[in-house]
Amino acid sequence: MINKILNILKVDTRALYQKHDKFWQQEVFFKSVNNRFKYFEDLCQSKKVLHFGCTDWPIFDPSYNLHIKLSKVASKIHGFDIDKEGIDNLKKYVDQPFYSEFEQLNNQHYDICLVPETIEHVDNVRIFLQGLSTVNADVFYITAPNCFAQVHMKRNFYGKNKIIEVVHPDHNCWYSPYTLKNQIEKYSNLIVTDVILLNDDTMVCCKAIKSKMYK
Template sequence: MIKKIARKVINTFKKKPEQYLLHDKFWVQKVSTETIVDRISFFENIAKDKNVLHLGCNDWPIFNPSYNLHIKLSKQAKSIHGFDVDLEGIENLKKYVNQNYYSEFNQLAGNVYDVCLVPETIEHVDNVRTFLEGLSTINSEVFYITAPNCFAKKHIERNFYGNNEFIEVVHPDHNCWYSPFTLKNQIEKYSNLKVDKVFLLDGDTMVCCQASKK
């Protein structure tokens, strides 16, 4: 039964483009995307020899120094600053990367970055609008903002209907799911950024918006 439901949901995303013409144009949102196989290598290439600000650097609550992204990026970047509201986590991360850390946007005044990386963070925040308004104050040449893709085949297959319940496999601290359109839409609606490119990372499990100041 579970597999049958999963196949039905996945097949809805295999429709030919002309089938969407059955819907009024108001409802049809098209987003051009590029696919990236390995998101870690993608992030490392972005950071290489650059001055980087990394938001959500702690990887709470599953911190592991062997695969922590901030530690990996520190080996590629010219300089790297971390940003996280988890102050205890920051103190721990300092043992591995001894550079500047911040927990409030106003602490970043005067700092200039080549890259601002915001990976898998926006789905955790309490107020997306306030978060994106804060992101707008950062002086960076380019921004990369990512979130899990709600329409990824992997994510769809592992969620299903039980007996009078919906079984969802998701991080318990997530407040929402994003799609290529909704992530792009919120960034451009609530910040002073414009989205220049949209990537699907690790196949299609993550959406990544590359953005710059308007």
């Protein structure tokens, strides 16, 4: 009966996204993982790992630093960060190689290239992803804060002539599951095979491998 009434009134009951042309509808399937640290530790167990953005500038905390945690489970872990002062500090905790330029890697092979919460900090995403394309790794995990996470949607404030956005002051952009996947595949030789939402939905993680065309 309700549907009949709505039809008579010509009320459009479709979901909001369905009211837009297919051109605007980007479908992304995802998996969910709750504990981000455990997920990365399990991935890197007994593996040779290259970790980008390892210094946690400017909020370094040795009890929370991912690179230090991964150094305890990986067979080898190399760090990559342009923050050379941060690298000098991190060397006090992890006695393994660190790099600041892609050329320094010298085509070393890695089981995993981990790029967690780094891409939103870089000043030129295209150049960064082109550099990442030169890394010799079997699999890549690239993550960024999810702009559609419930916590992000709720804690920002929109008032008259003012917005308070709760965000790291060094971030240059926000990512959604689609836009992170899209940029990776647009500007690198990587193909995204899985999209994972971490820590409920606060982080987007794209698992990627190199396209066979470019190997």
